Amino acid sequence: MAYQVKTIIMNLKSIFNLALIVVPAVILLQTLYFKFSAAPESVYIFSTLGLEPYGRIGLGIMELIVAILILVPKTTWLGALLGIGIMSGALFSHLTKLGIVVQNDGGTLFILAVITFVFCVILLWKNRKDIPFLHL
Numbered sequence: 001m002a003y004q005v006k007t008i009i010m011n012l013k014s015i016f017n018l019a020l021i022v023v024p025a026v027i028l029l030q031t032l033y034f035k036f037s038a039a040p041e042s043v044y045i046f047s048t049l050g051l052e053p054y055g056r057i058g059l060g061i062m063e064l065i066v067a068i069l070i071l072v073p074k075t076t077w078l079g080a081l082l083g084i085g086i087m088s089g090a091l092f093s094h095l096t097k098l099g100i101v102v103q104n105d106g107g108t109l110f111i112l113a114v115i116t117f118v119f120c121v122i123l124l125w126k127n128r129k130d131i132p133f134l135h136l
Helices: 001-038 040-048 054-071 073-097 108-126
Strands: none
Touching: 001 040, 001 054, 001 108, 040 054, 040 073, 040 108, 054 073, 073 108
16 A cells, blocks of 8 residues: 555656646747747737847747757756746736736736746756756
8 A cells, every 4th residue: 555655656746747847848839839920919919018020039939949948857957947037027028018918818828927937946946956057
């Protein structure tokens, strides 16, 4: 019985660790289509921020890099750190200029930014031993 409980706990831990990596990467990757295809909502957001089109495309490229870095075990910490930075900017923009709800999305973009931010913070903490400049 104790072995089964231990196995279940180990499996749950593995699923949680996998979700910590996959969820922010998928969120970042799925938004790329909208940024790179100049979807009306993305154009609206970046126009409102005064960053259209270069900010939209530049952030799309950065988010692609962040997603890849998160998925590579040796660079997960760097992807998480950059993800925290990008999502901080997104959250700040939502709270100061865009609002929580953007074009009747029900707050979906804001919620996805919060989820990505929180997961990146947890990933950075879990992978802090891999950060080279902390071991000087």
